[in-house]
Amino acid sequence: MINTIAVSFVLAAAAAGAVEAKAPAAPVREFKSVNIEVKGNKIWTPAVFIVKKGDRVRITLVNTAPSGVHAFAIEGYPGTAVSVDNKEGANTKVVEFTADAAGVFRVFCPMHAPHVGGQLLVLE
Numbered sequence: 702m703i704n705t706i707a708v709s710f711v712l713a714a715a716a717a718g719a720v721e722a723k724a725p726a727a728p729v730r731e732f733k734s735v736n737i738e739v740k741g742n743k744i745w746t747p748a749v750f751i752v753k754k755g756d757r758v759r760i761t762l763v764n765t766a767p768s769g770v771h772a773f774a775i776e777g778y779p780g781t782a783v784s785v786d787n788k789e790g791a792n793t794k795v796v797e798f799t800a801d802a803a804g805v806f807r808v809f810c811p812m813h814a815p816h817v818g819g820q821l822l823v824l825e
């Protein structure tokens with residue numbers, strides 16, 4: 702009788718463990734990048750984002766450049782393009798996506814060609 706109860710308890714515990722053994726969610730890689738201006742050069746800094754394929758990526762963008770609105774986009778990742786105002790209280794936007802393709806992708810401001818660019822590196 703005691704053995705039967707003990708076996709039942711072990712089986713129940715094993716079943717409970719099996720329910721909890723789900724695949725872990727992809728990690729979220731968080732970044733904050735600020736747009737600054739140095740002697741007329743507009744720069745998102747940091748401008749290099751290194752993640753692994755499958756990661757969820759969240760980049761908070763803050764525009765402090767006095768020249769006005771600037772944009773942010775990652776070539777090859779549609780949906781990452783946003784414009785960010787520089788007005789206090791309205792100068793932050795969040796870009797979020799899944800890094801589902803490995804490689805090197807250009808980060809740039811679609812509004813201003815001479816903007817200092819960056820890179821998204823998605824590792825296999």
Ligand SMILES: [Cu+2]
Nearest residue numbers: 771772810813
């Ligand atoms: Cu710009």
